[in-house]
Amino acid sequence: MTDDLGKSGQKGTIPLDDIETTEDVQIASDPLQRVIGQDEAVRLARIAASQRRHLLLVGPPGTGKSMIAQALALHLARPTEEIRVVHNPENPERPMIELKTDAEVEKELESRGFAEGEYIDPKEAPVNVAERLGYRCSSCGAYSPPKESFCPNCSRAKLAQIRSTTNNPFGDILGGLMEVTMGQMAGRERVTTTRKRFGKEEVVVFERAGDVISVLDQAALEKRREFEKESPRKVIVPLRRNPFVLATGASDTELLGDVRHDPYGGHPQLGTQPYDRVIAGAIHSAHQGVLFVDELPHLGHIQRFILTAMQEKRFPISGRNPQSAGASVRVDNVPCDFIFVGACNIQDLPQILSPLRSRINGGGYEVLVETVMPDTPGNRAKLIQFVAQEIVMDGKIPHATKEAVLLIVEEAKKRAKVIDNKDKSLTLRLRELGGLIRAAGDLATGESARNIEARHIRDAMKTARPVEEQIKERYGSYMGGLSKDISTSEKESSPYHYWNYHVHDDKRGYE
Ligand SMILES: Nc1ncnc2c1ncn2[C@@H]1O[C@H](COP(=O)(O)OP(=O)(O)O)[C@@H](O)[C@H]1O
Ligand SMILES: [Mg+2]
Numbered sequence: 001m002t003d004d005l006g007k008s009g010q011k012g013t014i015p016l017d018d019i020e021t022t023e024d025v026q027i028a029s030d031p032l033q034r035v036i037g038q039d040e041a042v043r044l045a046r047i048a049a050s051q052r053r054h055l056l057l058v059g060p061p062g063t064g065k066s067m068i069a070q071a072l073a074l075h076l077a078r079p080t081e082e083i084r085v086v087h088n089p090e091n092p093e094r095p096m097i098e099l100k101t102d103a104e105v106e107k108e109l110e111s112r113g114f115a116e117g118e119y120i121d122p123k124e125a126p127v128n129v130a131e132r133l134g135y136r137c138s139s140c141g142a143y144s145p146p147k148e149s150f151c152p153n154c155s156r157a158k159l160a161q162i163r164s165t166t167n168n169p170f171g172d173i174l175g176g177l178m179e180v181t182m183g184q185m186a187g188r189e190r191v192t193t194t195r196k197r198f199g200k201e202e203v204v205v206f207e208r209a210g211d212v213i214s215v216l217d218q219a220a221l222e223k224r225r226e227f228e229k230e231s232p233r234k235v236i237v238p239l240r241r242n243p244f245v246l247a248t249g250a251s252d253t254e255l256l257g258d259v260r261h262d263p264y265g266g267h268p269q270l271g272t273q274p275y276d277r278v279i280a281g282a283i284h285s286a287h288q289g290v291l292f293v294d295e296l297p298h299l300g301h302i303q304r305f306i307l308t309a310m311q312e313k314r315f316p317i318s319g320r321n322p323q324s325a326g327a328s329v330r331v332d333n334v335p336c337d338f339i340f341v342g343a344c345n346i347q348d349l350p351q352i353l354s355p356l357r358s359r360i361n362g363g364g365y366e367v368l369v370e371t372v373m374p375d376t377p378g379n380r381a382k383l384i385q386f387v388a389q390e391i392v393m394d395g396k397i398p399h400a401t402k403e404a405v406l407l408i409v410e411e412a413k414k415r416a417k418v419i420d421n422k423d424k425s426l427t428l429r430l431r432e433l434g435g436l437i438r439a440a441g442d443l444a445t446g447e448s449a450r451n452i453e454a455r456h457i458r459d460a461m462k463t464a465r466p467v468e469e470q471i472k473e474r475y476g477s478y479m480g481g482l483s484k485d486i487s488t489s490e491k492e493s494s495p496y497h498y499w500n501y502h503v504h505d506d507k508r509g510y511e
Pocket of ligand 2: 062065066067294
């Protein structure tokens with residue numbers, strides 16, 4: 001894949017000579033172009049997006065697997081289906097599924113708006129309607145919201161009927177108080193009248209709607225009646241949703257959905273109807289998007305369900321807790337047509353459910369991500385692009401000077417040698433390199449420096465080291481540090497000591 005970052009003549013790259021600071025580096029708008037050094041994985045991710053194939057990314061942490069999965073999701077067309085659960089009056093414990101396209105959802109919103117009628121200012125309503133709805137004072141004619149039963153203008157009860165009931169010798173003292181204790185609104189909720197239109201008499205309903213009045217004519221009233229006849233429903237996977245769903249470490253219920261418990265067992269008056277307690281799982285939320293599972297083998301037996309969901313492209317939602325009132329509820333055929341992207345380390349491969357792997361193989365691609373890239377001018381330029389991206393994405397640190405970037409490149413070279421034993425290469429274990437950039441950025445920010453400079457990088461390299469390395473330096477070796485730590489006098493008083501050192505082989509830990 002080529003990434004055209006513009007500016008420089010060289011394709012996809014900006015040589016270090018061309019820039020003063022990383023501010024001069026243009027960030028690619030294509031999310032997959034922001035991934036550096038993983039050309040094969042990116043190529044396959046593009047195919048996976050356009051052909052709807054699955055993807056397995058294998059390799060060490062911090063090399064861009066999650067980033068690729070997310071970028072892939074951003075390459076998909078927007079979801080076009082909304083998933084809803086509809087109350088089933090014949091059998092409430094078997095709610096039905098309803099799918100709506102975006103055009104249908106839009107049309108529905110429109111006609112719902114129509115069924116709400118037209119809004120008018122109370123002053124535009126007929127005087128007697130405004131009075132009966134409680135907007136207009138029948139004594140002085142001033143307008144005020146119906147929640148005030150006393151007219152703010154003349155202080156009298158707005159409506160004649162209320163006035164007579166509150167005509168009390170202590171009204172002046174009690175006035176405000178009575179308003180509160182009675183909690184009474186002026187007027188009525190709705191007033192039905194008739195009007196003549198095109199020579200025909202038709203019913204018009206005026207309704208209170210906060211500070212305005214809603215007017216429903218015959219057509220709007222009919223629409224409303226239609227909606228009231230419809231079974232109630234609930235949107236469980238909305239049209240506007242994130243096409244990237246992370247299911248790492250998910251439980252059964254998070255992955256597959258659930259039906260919440262109802263202490264009243266769905267009693268028609270007291271309880272919540274079963275359809276209303278249905279919750280979508282990650283597999284359903286990922287419908288038309290990407291379901292991403294990092295550390296795939298950690299899902300254990302749940303992998304089987306993912307396999308079924310991938311095969312069927314639909315998966316029922318039922319109450320997963322056998323003790324719960326939700327257990328008897330089931331919604332069949334809930335769609336879950338997702339692109340599966342899994343990620344794991346090389347050593348975890350054998351723990352992936354083998355039918356799941358062959359499924360990915362059969363309908364997708366497996367790719368081993370790179371840990372290093374050759375140290376060429378083009379790849380150096382990509383690393384510069386990476387530095388600029390990390391800074392811009394962080395948003396809290398200043399740009400880096402050319403000299404600072406050069407040091408980061410040197411560090412990338414060093415890490416390729418130390419970690420992966422590769423000469424003339426640059427590391428692609430970029431999460432940690434990103435950490436170095438942020439640490440240097442924090443130092444620069446701390447002293448209000450304009451840019452991240454070489455010295456900030458050097459200082460950050462001293463402080464932003466993994467704690468294992470710090471232990472090595474202080475105690476000679478990591479294991480040495482471990483034994484020293486245990487033999488310190490503080491060990492027995494530490495609240496965690498017992499758990500850390502005894503619990504696993506000693507039952508007393510649970511006492
Ligand atoms: N190949 C890459 N290109 C650009 N940035 C990367 C790359 N790999 C890692 N990063 C940076 O490191 C961060 C962590 O990477 P991530 O995608 O979570 O790695 P993984 O999933 O392989 O553990 C990313 O958000 C990104 O900022
Ligand atoms: Mg990750």
